[in-house]
Amino acid sequence: MSVTPTYPVAHPTWYDTIRLMFTKTDIEHMGTQHLDLTSYEQVQVGAGNIYGQVASQKMPPGNPWTQDMNQTFLNWITDGCPKGVPAYAPASAMMSLTARKTAATRIRKDVNSLSATERDTLKKAFEGILANGVSDPNSYFAQAGIHWLPLPAYCMHHAPAYNPWHRAYLLGFENALRSIPGCANVTLPYWDITTPFPDLLKSPPYDSYTLPQDIGGGYDKGYVTQRFSYPDIQAGLLRYDVTGDINRALTKTDWEDFHGYWSGATNNTIIAAHDGGHGSIGPTMSDPSVAAFDPVFWFFHANWDRLWWEWQKKTQATDLNGLLTTIDKLTDPVSYQIFTIGPLEALTPFTAQPAGLTTVKVIDSVNSLSVDYAPPTTEAPMLAFALKTSRAASINRAVSLNPQRATVSVTGINRVKIPGSFAVNLLKDGKQIASRFMFQPPEPEQCETCVKNAMTHFDFDLPLAEVSGGKLSVEVEPVNKKVVGARFPAKLMGNPKIDVHIPLQTD
Numbered sequence: 001m002s003v004t005p006t007y008p009v010a011h012p013t014w015y016d017t018i019r020l021m022f023t024k025t026d027i028e029h030m031g032t033q034h035l036d037l038t039s040y041e042q043v044q045v046g047a048g049n050i051y052g053q054v055a056s057q058k059m060p061p062g063n064p065w066t067q068d069m070n071q072t073f074l075n076w077i078t079d080g081c082p083k084g085v086p087a088y089a090p091a092s093a094m095m096s097l098t099a100r101k102t103a104a105t106r107i108r109k110d111v112n113s114l115s116a117t118e119r120d121t122l123k124k125a126f127e128g129i130l131a132n133g134v135s136d137p138n139s140y141f142a143q144a145g146i147h148w149l150p151l152p153a154y155c156m157h158h159a160p161a162y163n164p165w166h167r168a169y170l171l172g173f174e175n176a177l178r179s180i181p182g183c184a185n186v187t188l189p190y191w192d193i194t195t196p197f198p199d200l201l202k203s204p205p206y207d208s209y210t211l212p213q214d215i216g217g218g219y220d221k222g223y224v225t226q227r228f229s230y231p232d233i234q235a236g237l238l239r240y241d242v243t244g245d246i247n248r249a250l251t252k253t254d255w256e257d258f259h260g261y262w263s264g265a266t267n268n269t270i271i272a273a274h275d276g277g278h279g280s281i282g283p284t285m286s287d288p289s290v291a292a293f294d295p296v297f298w299f300f301h302a303n304w305d306r307l308w309w310e311w312q313k314k315t316q317a318t319d320l321n322g323l324l325t326t327i328d329k330l331t332d333p334v335s336y337q338i339f340t341i342g343p344l345e346a347l348t349p350f351t352a353q354p355a356g357l358t359t360v361k362v363i364d365s366v367n368s369l370s371v372d373y374a375p376p377t378t379e380a381p382m383l384a385f386a387l388k389t390s391r392a393a394s395i396n397r398a399v400s401l402n403p404q405r406a407t408v409s410v411t412g413i414n415r416v417k418i419p420g421s422f423a424v425n426l427l428k429d430g431k432q433i434a435s436r437f438m439f440q441p442p443e444p445e446q447c448e449t450c451v452k453n454a455m456t457h458f459d460f461d462l463p464l465a466e467v468s469g470g471k472l473s474v475e476v477e478p479v480n481k482k483v484v485g486a487r488f489p490a491k492l493m494g495n496p497k498i499d500v501h502i503p504l505q506t507d
């Protein structure tokens with residue numbers, strides 16, 4: 001028995017309405033054009049395009065939808081493409097993970113997949129918060145200012161609360177966007193950083209921001225956020241092997257290894273990718289005290305949140321118990337404590353706000369925050385791009401033509417001595433062969449989180465042939481060359497040490 005809905009439907013879901021709107025002919029017709037109208041994921045991602053076609057009466061050919069049907073489809077998009085639950089689902093299935101997933105009303109999309117309407121709404125929302133006065137908590141200035149300058153600074157990096165803190169931060173920013181009239185359903189899109197810098201973000205209001213007042217740290221009223229040239233951004237992402245770090249992170253089953261850096265974990269997974277991304281984008285994004293003022297910050301961080309959620313789903317860490325099974329409480333007590341000891345669950349300043357967000361509350365993105373992510377629409381054109389550039393060699397690491405690998409660890413760098421973010425370059429016979437980036441404030445000795453884990457290490461996973469047969473050395477290249485010079489003196493930062501490990505080949 002099939003029930004035909006009466007159009008228009010105010011709040012349709014995929015299961016109760018949308019999937020029934022496509023006829024067998026439509027499905028066959030679009031199938032030849034590689035759009036599967038029986039797939040929720042594909043229809044959701046293509047929703048803007050589909051709406052454009054049906055609203056202009058081009059589709060379905062010769063049998064256009066009625067005005068009420070178009071309105072229904074538009075309502076569905078406006079609601080964030082809710083999936084709903086299958087009408088035939090038994091009660092037990094409705095409790096399953098897949099069915100629960102449908103609770104999300106905020107579907108964040110790949111920034112390259114937005115429809116014209118979605119782009120308009122997003123722009124309106126951005127312009128709205130940009131126009132709000134600096135003392136309005138829903139102003140762009142106030143939101144960006146939470147990260148660091150103007151003080152107090154709350155930001156959380158290279159520490160166990162990094163992922164939860166930024167998830168709460170993004171939700172607050174998205175709520176600010178939603179406070180603008182007509183934008184109540186807007187969601188923050190993400191930039192899949194394994195694909196080129198999105199065109200949308202190269203023009204106003206997303207290309208730059210001008211400070212409306214002094215914020216301290218030498219950043220005065222009138223300061224305009226700065227980016228590198230777009231080709232240089234791509235080169236930077238390759239230089240720091242951001243895609244390689246992401247891929248490595250997603251294969252990890254432990255919380256520490258996914259994030260990397262503390263508790264004995266190598267520093268070549270998510271936080272390394274995040275740092276490398278910041279360092280690649282420009283002077284503003286390289287400095288945590290102002291990074292959030294560059295509008296790309298939000299799209300960039302939505303992507304790290306998406307990747308955390310991807311990893312959570314893969315490791316069944318989407319609720320507290322699941323997440324705790326990924327943490328080794330003996331070797332990493334701090335991570336365990338931030339999810340199990342009340343006062344340590346706070347995410348300042350978000351816990352004090354009405355939403356009362358804590359580390360525990362943000363774990364289940366879908367059921368607790370109603371936030372989910374549509375899959376990326378483009379498939380890693382970075383690889384194609386990379387092969388066209390002179391830096392093609394570095395991408396070979398990701399595709400690993402040489403199975404014999406070496407792990408190079410650089411330890412013993414005291415980062416608190418280094419004023420601001422810096423790159424660590426690994427050299428063979430004086431020639432740079434790989435680099436990593438550390439994202440830190442201009443005065444790390446004033447930052448409690450930095451001081452707590454001052455001794456840093458950097459890990460490089462390279463083909464053995466690239467590191468053998470020559471003398472390895474390491475240098476620290478500060479971002480702020482004006483103050484520090486092009487290379488930071490090794491003696492001042494501790495005693496860096498290089499270790500090379502050759503993992504056993506198991507196959």
Ligand SMILES: [Cu+2]
Pocket residue numbers: 274278301
């Ligand atoms: Cu960041």
